[in-house]
Amino acid sequence: MVLILIVNNIWGYVLASVFVLGSLAVSKIPPKMIVKSLKPMVVFIIFTVFFNLLFFQGDELILKLGFVKIYLEGIIFSAKMIVRIILLVSSATLLTFTTTSVNITDGLESLMRPLEKIKVPVHDIAMMMSIALRFIPTFAEETDKIMKAQASRGADFETGNIFTRIKSYVPLLVPLVVGAFKRAEDMATAMESRCYRGGEGRTKFRVLTFGKSDLVILIGTVLFTAAIILLNVFL
Amino acid sequence: MSIQLNNVTHTYMPGTPFEKVALENINLEIKEGEFVAVIGHTGCGKSTLVQHFNGLLKPDSGKGSVIVDGVGIEKKTLVDVRKKVGLVFQYPEHQLFEQTVYKDIAFGLRKLKLSEEEEAKRVFEAADMVGLDRNLMDRSVYELSGGQKRRVAIAGVLVMKPSYLVLDEPAAGLDPEGKNDMLRFAKKLNREHGTTIVLISHCMEDVADYAGRVIVMDDGKIILDGTSQYVFSKHELLKSIDLDIPEITKLFLELKKLNPDVDDNVFTVDDAVNAIESMRLKGVCRL
Numbered sequence A: 001m002v003l004i005l006i007v008n009n010i011w012g013y014v015l016a017s018v019f020v021l022g023s024l025a026v027s028k029i030p031p032k033m034i035v036k037s038l039k040p041m042v043v044f045i046i047f048t049v050f051f052n053l054l055f056f057q058g059d060e061l062i063l064k065l066g067f068v069k070i071y072l073e074g075i076i077f078s079a080k081m082i083v084r085i086i087l088l089v090s091s092a093t094l095l096t097f098t099t100t101s102v103n104i105t106d107g108l109e110s111l112m113r114p115l116e117k118i119k120v121p122v123h124d125i126a127m128m129m130s131i132a133l134r135f136i137p138t139f140a141e142e143t144d145k146i147m148k149a150q151a152s153r154g155a156d157f158e159t160g161n162i163f164t165r166i167k168s169y170v171p172l173l174v175p176l177v178v179g180a181f182k183r184a185e186d187m188a189t190a191m192e193s194r195c196y197r198g199g200e201g202r203t204k205f206r207v208l209t210f211g212k213s214d215l216v217i218l219i220g221t222v223l224f225t226a227a228i229i230l231l232n233v234f235l
Numbered sequence B: 001m002s003i004q005l006n007n008v009t010h011t012y013m014p015g016t017p018f019e020k021v022a023l024e025n026i027n028l029e030i031k032e033g034e035f036v037a038v039i040g041h042t043g044c045g046k047s048t049l050v051q052h053f054n055g056l057l058k059p060d061s062g063k064g065s066v067i068v069d070g071v072g073i074e075k076k077t078l079v080d081v082r083k084k085v086g087l088v089f090q091y092p093e094h095q096l097f098e099q100t101v102y103k104d105i106a107f108g109l110r111k112l113k114l115s116e117e118e119e120a121k122r123v124f125e126a127a128d129m130v131g132l133d134r135n136l137m138d139r140s141v142y143e144l145s146g147g148q149k150r151r152v153a154i155a156g157v158l159v160m161k162p163s164y165l166v167l168d169e170p171a172a173g174l175d176p177e178g179k180n181d182m183l184r185f186a187k188k189l190n191r192e193h194g195t196t197i198v199l200i201s202h203c204m205e206d207v208a209d210y211a212g213r214v215i216v217m218d219d220g221k222i223i224l225d226g227t228s229q230y231v232f233s234k235h236e237l238l239k240s241i242d243l244d245i246p247e248i249t250k251l252f253l254e255l256k257k258l259n260p261d262v263d264d265n266v267f268t269v270d271d272a273v274n275a276i277e278s279m280r281l282k283g284v285c286r287l
């Protein structure tokens, strides 16, 4: 994913697209879901394109309307941005749809293991991450519920100017934050009563194993990385 | 005057792999002044159903409509509908947020721009109704016990003087005393103010004791709708969808096995007293 950010020429884009599309095809994620995950990005894309078109300075003038000057380079750059954003988002979707959050954090924990030598609390970071990830849906559910509850006793989240609207979120935010603190406290108590003492000497219930498919993907990724770098350097 | 649901279908997360049809073709009318109980096992769609009553959820597009007192629920009418239909959620104490109990109860009134006396009058009325001690009014909502918080939350809905009050498991997690208080206040509201009550409950004894009409749901559909006597007499059907019947009814069914003359139309303790009395007169049993 990070690689997509360093791509800087046309062949790089083609290669990255092929790689991402190929992975998507292999993953069997319904295309509908991918399109859906791209939807919220549409506004962002339009915004980016708009500003790039307006303010990109180049040599080849295409259109001139008063002080608005659109250059060919601006168009190309915008097109690149669009491809880049779509690739980024769909590869992020690929990750979250194929890998459970537990696996992601477990993976990160073992990748960061060497950092333990320089006293980075790797286990704690991973634990915090997995707890945070675990509670996102709960939090969303809670938000929905409290919003509905306040709406049914006369709260209004939709009308009014910006200030009244911000104020109208107080009845939502206060119970939400209080609930989050309470949950954190309960969680800590529950963990302690099951004798959680941090990562020291803790064994895993589900041990990640390095299988054949992981090897294939690792090789694939290495090749892909190498290809992108080579293309960047030589073209 | 009634809440009418015509052909209401509701699907959660349509178009995703998590799609779930929670309500299917519901037709229902709840008339003013009724005390209706909605029963059904976990996840059958009770909460989804009642959220349609005040427009928190909308029927799937093109499928069905909800009409409250002759007015269809739309964006324009939403505010009025929410004033008419008060909805108390499961565990409503999670929604409290103000610094004091008084302010929290008065929250819904702020939009109405009432005079200070009028506001105070309504707040205290609502607090009395749910049996909330007046000297708690200036306390922080976070210093109350669970049962007290629940009362504050319900009072916060009652101040709006809804003509329909929907209670989603108001007694969950309360002690027997608190639970009876909740139901008694609902009954009182129904009797004295003519407020229509819709009660979601998992406790069959309460349903038999308090509700005039019982709606039984299973898997997004209404499968029984009638008086509590009618509904609880269908114990075979209820059993097939994992629903219980009142303990006292079970007892009388067992008795009937011993003596076929026993009357098994017994759903409340009062019914039982009457049944025993009439059986004694008929000489079915000696006491």
Ligand SMILES: Nc1ncnc2c1ncn2[C@@H]1O[C@H](COP(=O)(O)OP(=O)(O)OP(=O)(O)O)[C@@H](O)[C@H]1O
Pocket: B012, B013, B020, B022, B040, B041, B042, B043, B044, B045, B046, B047, B048, B049
């Ligand atoms: N926000 C939501 N998103 C997706 N599915 C939902 C949502 N809310 C409820 N459901 C699903 O819809 C169905 C009906 O849920 P509902 O909350 O109406 O059940 P209920 O009868 O109130 O259950 P309970 O007695 O446990 O409160 C359930 O299968 C549930 O999983």
Ligand SMILES: [Mg+2]
Pocket: B046, B047, B048, B090, B168
């Ligand atoms: Mg429910």
